Every structure is written in C-alpha cells, then in structure tokens.
Amino acid sequence: MTERCAIIWFRNDLRLHDHEVLTLLANSVDVLAPVYCLDPARFEIQPSGFPLTGPLRARFLIECLEDLRAGLEARGSGLHVVVGQPEQVLPALAQKLGAREIFAEREVLGEPLRVERRLAAALDPLGISLHGYRISTLTHPNDLPFPVANLPESFAQFQEAVTAGGEPRAALPPLQRLPGYPAGLSNPTLDTLVQVLGLSAGSEAGQPSGFEGGATVAVAKLEEFVQGRRASLESLRGSGSEAAAQADRFAPWLACGALSPRRIYQYVKYSGLTVWAGELANAVITGLQRRDFCRFLAMKRGERDEQSSRPPAWDDEGLRERFELWRQGETGEPFVDAHLRELAMTGHLSSFGRRLVASYLCHDLGLDWRWGAAWFASQLLDDDPSVNLANWMEATGRWRAFEEPGRLDPAEQAARRDPDGDYCRRWLDGNAPVIQRFG
Ligand SMILES: Cc1cc2nc3c(=O)[nH]c(=O)nc-3n(C[C@H](O)[C@H](O)[C@H](O)COP(=O)(O)OP(=O)(O)OC[C@H]3O[C@@H](n4cnc5c(N)ncnc54)[C@H](O)[C@@H]3O)c2cc1C
The missing domain is CATH 1.25.40.80 (Serine Threonine Protein Phosphatase 5, Tetratricopeptide repeat)
Incomplete structure (x- = not known):
C-alpha cells in the first residue's frame, strides 16, 4: 500500500496546541512535511524607507519558528524552513516528496491572500490540492x-x-506524536537562514522588548x-x-x-x-x-x-518629510513623540497609544492614514492586517464600528494620563528611536 504524504504549510498558525488540522493529520497521514516559507522580499527596505517586516518582528518570528521546530522535533517530526516565495517553492517540494495535498491556514486580506491564489493556480495543473483551514x-x-x-x-x-x-x-488538547518526517528532507538551522536573509537574530534591534x-x-x-x-x-x-x-x-x-x-x-x-x-x-x-x-x-x-x-505612492517631498518626523517621534508634540518612540524601540504600543498617534497623523498632520498603517505593519510585533486596517479606519473616522471618539487632543490626554510627565521622560530622554537596522 502506498504511503499517504502531505505538506502542512505553516503561516500565522505557529503552534502545536489547539491546532485542528495538525490534530487531524496526526491520525490520517503516514508522512507529514511541516514547512515554513521565508520570503526575502518581506525583509527588504521598500520605497517607503522601511521593510514590510521590521527587525523587531523578524526577531520575534525567528524565535517562534525555533520554538515550533523544537516542539515538532520532540514529537518525532521536524520543520523545513525554506527561503523563497510559497507559490514557487511549494509545488516543487510537493512533487519531490510525492505529496498530493498541501494544507494551509487561509488568510483574509492583502498579499497573503493573493499568494494563496497564486499557489492554488500553480498546484492545479500538477493535480495537487490546496486545502484551506481557519483556526x-x-x-x-x-x-x-x-x-x-x-x-x-x-x-x-x-x-x-x-x-x-x-x-x-x-x-483541543496538546498533540503527543506526529507522523514521520520525510526521509532526506533538510531541517536547516534558523541561524543559517537568518544569515542568508541578513537579519539580526540578537537583541541588537533596540532595547529588549520584553517579548520573546x-x-x-x-x-x-x-x-x-x-x-x-x-x-x-x-x-x-x-x-x-x-x-x-x-x-x-x-x-x-x-x-x-x-x-x-x-x-x-x-x-x-x-x-x-x-x-x-x-x-x-x-x-x-x-x-x-x-x-x-x-x-x-x-x-x-x-x-x-x-x-x-x-499605500499610495508619495511623491510630495513636504508630506514625506512630515511623515518622517512622525515616524521618528520628532513631531514636537511630546506625548505623541513618546509613544512613537516606544513603538520604534519595542514594537509594542498600548491601545490608547495607537489611537493617539493615529489620530495625530490623520487629524493634526493631515497625512494619508495608509502610510501610518504601513509603519505600524512594519514595526508592530502583533501586526495583523485586518485588525490594523479596521482600527486605522476607525481613527480616520471613516468607519464607526467601535464607536471610538474621533480626534484625540494630545495636550489634554497628556494632562489626564501623564500628569507628572513620567511616561514622556521615560521615552524621550536621550532615547533616539531605532528605526532602520538592515537594508
Ligand atoms: C491604529 C491601531 C492599529 C492597531 N493595529 C493592531 C494590529 O496590527 N494587531 C493587533 O493585534 N492589534 C492592533 N490594534 C488593536 C490593539 O491596540 C491591540 O490589539 C492591543 O493594544 C494589544 O494589547 P494586548 O495584547 O494587551 O490586548 P488586550 O487589550 O488585553 O486584548 C486581548 C486581545 O484582544 C485583541 N484586541 C484588543 N484590542 C483590539 C482592537 N481594538 N481591535 C482588534 N483586536 C483587539 C488583541 O489580539 C489582544 O491581544 C490596533 C489599534 C489601533 C488603534
């Protein structure tokens, strides 16, 4: 009897607990290849002046992958991390392994969704099915x-x-054991991949964020x-x-x-x-x-x-300059700048902080919200395109889904939330934001 071999393409589902499809595959296939695709384009500096995935989130992602690999190995499997675009590397890999099925979490927005469509189109003529799931x-x-x-x-x-x-x-309860890892499939160390991509795996990118x-x-x-x-x-x-x-x-x-x-x-x-x-x-x-x-x-x-x-192409130098001051926390509005520096240094910001800096960009500086959203997407450890989009639309006042107040007055908010100026001192005193680390 021929063995049933499948690929699970990990995306934003980097866990072994409460994973419906992994649990299903654990009992239904003979050989399973867990794969993650690192697309170098995501880490390159864009025309915006910053990468789609900034160094802080890149480091967080690498830690997640290391942890996933350790968990998979402990259950008799492994993680094949491959550098390249999914629609190019996965069809070739499936053919090499004789896998007729690829399982992957479905995304809801933007480039990740387009990648899915391109992958499905590439697999179709090869008779390989792409099964989507939502967890x-x-x-x-x-x-x-x-x-x-x-x-x-x-x-x-x-x-x-x-x-x-x-x-x-x-x-679901945690998984105890997984199907065998394909013979001959490499399990490259992430250190090697980090070097290939020119990423910083240490804590060089700013202060330690407290997030591992x-x-x-x-x-x-x-x-x-x-x-x-x-x-x-x-x-x-x-x-x-x-x-x-x-x-x-x-x-x-x-x-x-x-x-x-x-x-x-x-x-x-x-x-x-x-x-x-x-x-x-x-x-x-x-x-x-x-x-x-x-x-x-x-x-x-x-x-x-x-x-x-x-994000729209931005040819107006004046607008661009204003955006750069916002991005670097140099607007001259201390409470706003303190929050922008916290974001640049840690990759995190409170919900209120996000609303404040978003309000300032849209309502005080009159800039295009999509640039602010793009900077958030690059910098935030928790970047989630659908969440980022909905909250920015709320900040502009175009959507009223959460019924948040419109413009926030920075001075009024500072007087209420930081009356002694402790927060501002913490992030402004001698703290230059670390906003570009690799190119
Ligand atoms: C302009 C703007 C952009 C944002 N972009 C993102 C983003 O890219 N990714 C992201 O996860 N959150 C985003 N948020 C929502 C929110 O600020 C963060 O989820 C929250 O600050 C995370 O902190 P926490 O984990 O302590 O959340 P908690 O307040 O403890 O909430 C628990 C979880 O609920 C979710 N959550 C909380 N608030 C929201 C919200 N307003 N909308 C949707 N989900 C929420 C988060 O996943 C969070 O971890 C954004 C908010 C604004 C105003």
Missing part, C-alpha cells in the same frame, strides 16, 4: 449566528449576537496571567495606571498564531479569574471578540478593503 479566531466562521456576508458592521451588534450564540468550540517569541513562552505567560499574578495585577489595578489595561499583552503571539484564542478564552473563563478580576477577564474576552470582528469584516469586505489599504 485563528475565537468563534469559528461556521459557528457564527449569521453568514459572514451578513455580518453587522457595528462591533456592539456583533458582540451581542456572538455572545448570545453560546460558547466557542473547546480548545514562541508558543512555549505564550502558554507559560497565559498560565502566569491567570494563576500567578493575582497580587501584582491587583496592585496595578489599584494604581489605576495604563499598565493595568496592558497587563496581559497577548497580541504578538495571537497575531502569528503562537497562541490560540480559544486557549486564552478557556483559561480566562474557567480559571477563577472572572471571580477576582471580572472586569479584566471581560476586557480580554472583549479584545478577542474585537479581533474576530476585524477578521470577519475583512472576509466580508474582501476586495474593497484590499484596494483601500494599499
């Missing part, structure tokens, strides 16, 4: 109380309907969040500081799929956290629902969103 949302699209085409365009309505629809699917990539760190962080940090969270909450609202910070792991939203939901809902910190638990669940909403909205709006989110 990145809390509520599975098939479990929504309405077809995606009828999704309400107000988050409040979406949340009400989804909450009334009942519990999301339960997270990988599902192992993410799951440990989740357990610590619900079990071990009760005292520290309570004291943060007592201080009423912004830090309390940011205390979980799961977004970077969620965005690359190193942490499952259902795993978070289950931990948060059934760990007792709702009892001693109900408000905090609800805020996390609401955050997960907001994230779902952005993804479903992108699925619903499809091409319309894609067209509007592509």
Whole structure:
C-alpha cells in the first residue's frame, strides 16, 4: 500500500496546541512535511524607507519558528524552513516528496491572500490540492449566528449576537506524536537562514522588548496571567495606571498564531479569574471578540478593503518629510513623540497609544492614514492586517464600528494620563528611536 504524504504549510498558525488540522493529520497521514516559507522580499527596505517586516518582528518570528521546530522535533517530526516565495517553492517540494495535498491556514486580506491564489493556480495543473483551514479566531466562521456576508458592521451588534450564540468550540488538547518526517528532507538551522536573509537574530534591534517569541513562552505567560499574578495585577489595578489595561499583552503571539484564542478564552473563563478580576477577564474576552470582528469584516469586505489599504505612492517631498518626523517621534508634540518612540524601540504600543498617534497623523498632520498603517505593519510585533486596517479606519473616522471618539487632543490626554510627565521622560530622554537596522 502506498504511503499517504502531505505538506502542512505553516503561516500565522505557529503552534502545536489547539491546532485542528495538525490534530487531524496526526491520525490520517503516514508522512507529514511541516514547512515554513521565508520570503526575502518581506525583509527588504521598500520605497517607503522601511521593510514590510521590521527587525523587531523578524526577531520575534525567528524565535517562534525555533520554538515550533523544537516542539515538532520532540514529537518525532521536524520543520523545513525554506527561503523563497510559497507559490514557487511549494509545488516543487510537493512533487519531490510525492505529496498530493498541501494544507494551509487561509488568510483574509492583502498579499497573503493573493499568494494563496497564486499557489492554488500553480498546484492545479500538477493535480495537487490546496486545502484551506481557519483556526485563528475565537468563534469559528461556521459557528457564527449569521453568514459572514451578513455580518453587522457595528462591533456592539456583533458582540451581542456572538455572545448570545453560546460558547466557542473547546480548545483541543496538546498533540503527543506526529507522523514521520520525510526521509532526506533538510531541517536547516534558523541561524543559517537568518544569515542568508541578513537579519539580526540578537537583541541588537533596540532595547529588549520584553517579548520573546514562541508558543512555549505564550502558554507559560497565559498560565502566569491567570494563576500567578493575582497580587501584582491587583496592585496595578489599584494604581489605576495604563499598565493595568496592558497587563496581559497577548497580541504578538495571537497575531502569528503562537497562541490560540480559544486557549486564552478557556483559561480566562474557567480559571477563577472572572471571580477576582471580572472586569479584566471581560476586557480580554472583549479584545478577542474585537479581533474576530476585524477578521470577519475583512472576509466580508474582501476586495474593497484590499484596494483601500494599499499605500499610495508619495511623491510630495513636504508630506514625506512630515511623515518622517512622525515616524521618528520628532513631531514636537511630546506625548505623541513618546509613544512613537516606544513603538520604534519595542514594537509594542498600548491601545490608547495607537489611537493617539493615529489620530495625530490623520487629524493634526493631515497625512494619508495608509502610510501610518504601513509603519505600524512594519514595526508592530502583533501586526495583523485586518485588525490594523479596521482600527486605522476607525481613527480616520471613516468607519464607526467601535464607536471610538474621533480626534484625540494630545495636550489634554497628556494632562489626564501623564500628569507628572513620567511616561514622556521615560521615552524621550536621550532615547533616539531605532528605526532602520538592515537594508
Ligand atoms: C491604529 C491601531 C492599529 C492597531 N493595529 C493592531 C494590529 O496590527 N494587531 C493587533 O493585534 N492589534 C492592533 N490594534 C488593536 C490593539 O491596540 C491591540 O490589539 C492591543 O493594544 C494589544 O494589547 P494586548 O495584547 O494587551 O490586548 P488586550 O487589550 O488585553 O486584548 C486581548 C486581545 O484582544 C485583541 N484586541 C484588543 N484590542 C483590539 C482592537 N481594538 N481591535 C482588534 N483586536 C483587539 C488583541 O489580539 C489582544 O491581544 C490596533 C489599534 C489601533 C488603534
């Protein structure tokens, strides 16, 4: 009997826990090739002056891949990381291995979606099938109380309907064993790939961000969040500081799929956290629902969103100069600059910080929001195209899905949120942003 061989192409689902398709494949194929494609173009400096994936997120991604590889090896498999465009490398690999099927998570927006289409077109004449799956949302699209085409365009309505629809699917238990890794398939070290791509794998890119990539760190962080940090969270909450609202910070792991939203939901809902910190638990669940909403909205709006989110060519030198001052945190508005420097140095920014700098770019500087969104996409550890797009559209005032206030007055916000100037001093004093590291 011939062996059934398949490829799983990892994208933004870099985990082994709560992974429906991996669990299915573990019991249904004889040989499985887990593959990740590193496309060099993503790390090159663009005409905008910065790469699509900046050095901070590149480092985070490499840590996630190392962790994934270690997890796969511990279960009798491996990770084939290949440099190239998926639509070019995957068909050749499938033919070499005799694999008739490729499984991959489906994306919802932009270039990742176009890559899927090109890959499907390249595989079709070879008789190789591309199977898509969706495991990145809390509520599975098939479990929504309405077809995606009828999704309400107000988050409040979406949340009400989804909450009334009942519990999301339960997270799956961790995998113990995986099918064999194809004989002769290389398992190149990431150090080699990092060098080939000219990436920085160390902490050279700015200050240590406090974020380490990988599902192992993410799951440990989740357990610590619900079990071990009760005292520290309570004291943060007592201080009423912004830090309390940011205390979980799961977004970077969620965005690359190193942490499952259902795993978070289950931990948060059934760990007792709702009892001693109900408000905090609800805020996390609401955050997960907001994230779902952005993804479903992108699925619903499809091409319309894609067209509007592509950055325009920017030939006006004056506008460009103003954008550069914003990007580098040199606008002269201290509260805005402090936040922009935090973003440039760490790859993270609180939700409020994002709204403030986005509002300043759109309403005070009068610049095109797509440039701001492109800088966020390059710099944020948690870049998620559909979430980034929906929140920027909200900041411009074109969408009112979240019913956020329009323009934020920086001086008024600084007086309210940073009355002693501690935050500004922390990020402005002698801190030049690190915004370009490799070219
Ligand atoms: C202009 C702008 C751009 C943004 N771009 C992104 C992006 O690219 N990727 C991203 O993950 N978030 C983005 N956000 C949303 C939000 O700021 C971050 O998700 C949040 O700050 C992450 O911090 P946390 O993990 O502590 O989230 P928490 O507040 O603890 O929430 C838990 C999770 O819910 C999700 N979430 C929270 N707030 C939102 C929101 N407003 N919209 C959608 N999902 C949300 C995140 O995945 C988050 O990890 C953006 C917000 C703005 C205003």
